[in-house]
Amino acid sequence: MSRLYSFAVTTVNAARLHARIAALARFGALPGGGVTRSCWSPPYEEARAWLLAEIRAAGLQGWVDPAGNVFGGLGASSFSAGTPSVLTGSHIDTVPEGGTLDGALGVLAGLECLHAIREAGAPPRRPLVMVAWSDEEGRYGSLFGSRAFCGRLDVAALPTMAATDGERLVDAMARAGFDAARAPEARVPEGAVHAYVELHIEQGPRLDEAGVPIAVVDSIVGVRRSRVIFNGQPDHAGTTPMERRRDAFLAAAEYALSARELIVERGGGRSVTNIGVVHVHPGVSNIVPGRAELVHEMRSPDADTLERLAQGCEALAQQIAERRQIGAEVRRMSVTLPVTCSPKVQAAVEAACKQLGLGWQTLHSAAGHDAQNLALITDAGMLFIPSRGGKSHRVDETSDPAAIERGANVLLQTLLALAR
Ligand code: GLV
Ligand code: MN
Ligand code: MN
Secondary structure (H helix, E strand, O other): OOHHHOOOOOOOOHHHHHHHHHHHOOOOEOOOOOEOOOOOOHHHHHHHHHHHHHHHHOOOEEEEOOOOOEEEEEOOOOOOOOOOEEEEEEEOOOOOOEOOOOOHHHHHHHHHHHHHHHHHOOOOOOOEEEEEEOOOOOOOOOOHHHHHHOOOOOHHHHHHOEOOOOOEHHHHHHHOOOOHHHHHHHOOOOOOEEEEEEEEEOOOOHHHHHOOOEEEEEEEOEEEEEEEEEEOOOEEOOOOOHHHOOOHHHHHHHHHHHHHHHHHHHOOOOOEEEEEEEEEEOOOOOEEOOEEEEEEEEEEOOHHHHHHHHHHHHHHHHHHHHHOOOEEEEEEEEEEOOEEOOHHHHHHHHHHHHHHOOOEEEEEEOOOOOHHHHOOOOEEEEEEEOOHHHOOOOOOOOOOHHHHHHHHHHHHHHHHHHOO
8 A cells, every 4th residue: 555545534524514515405495495406596506606615615626617517626626638537426406396415415425525535634546526517407408517528418409408497508507607509618538537436315215214324326227308299279168069179188198197007017117207397288277278298207227128118108199199189299308328337336335335334235226317427438336325215306305414424434435445
């Protein structure tokens, strides 16, 4: 062992980590608990400024790239293929009415690990960098910041990318002082990231119910989103005889139920589906709906299954529309393919658990994460801590403070091992 590692950095400062989690939770805080902090929104921009100040106050190099990703470096102030960095992080945007840990944990635990290593005065051989990726939750485009960093942005789509309320990405970024056209410049030089590891809450019930403190993630589900549009005929809701109506909402309702059945039956037991956005036009009670739009999301750990399910649902929309004598259109919005986590990163997390005397189990991630973009360019992996009651994407999402501390300490040892 070289003299640089002559004394080990054994633990994070848990009180400081908890204080930062509480401080970040104030940006976009809701009166009844939880947070709404969409990327590029004013509370998000305030949180970003706060994070950058914390990074610098911790003695790290802070910088922001053209996609709005925020970085803190120990031994690095940019990425270079000559000195590849070990990267850790997650995101500080949230879903509407979300919790305080989804994403925030991975960013602030990463910051805490680098802060603790810097204080211990024993810098590892490779530079360490922590990151907060832009728009992980996909208000405008899912995993936006990590896609840009990994060179996976659909550049042609940038001018038209928009939130479901119609706000364009270009306008939201301009309000925050960024030029969307320059986001592709965030692409990292090839070979500049030695490895990526992301700590996250599990967001489901498996660890909590098993009483196991850590999950080593072996794969991450693929996620597909499509806009499904039914075009019927608007008509007077009182005078039009029932048998003459071409009601777009009824087609959408039939689609929602049948698509769920299809995915449960043909999804191989690990595929899931959700319709969380529904618009009915013109949206008044005395007009038969002339148009109905759904955003249909489906997930599976298997890429072929996901493609088959997507094709099955497209055919289903057409069958329903034909039977109801209306039009149907399915527009694919985004696809994130499932990935396998790096055996090297999984082994490093397991070794850290062993070193700390903590039990672990291997799980696939049923949520999407920035790590799946990083897996396309480097050795990437994740670890989870339990979510109390398995709750997430809701205001009462929480994890035990001791679980947070354990997760951060496993992250610390994993980073030190990867940076050796
Ligand atoms: C990320 O939050 C996801 O939707 O999986
Ligand atoms: Mn989330
Ligand atoms: Mn997340």
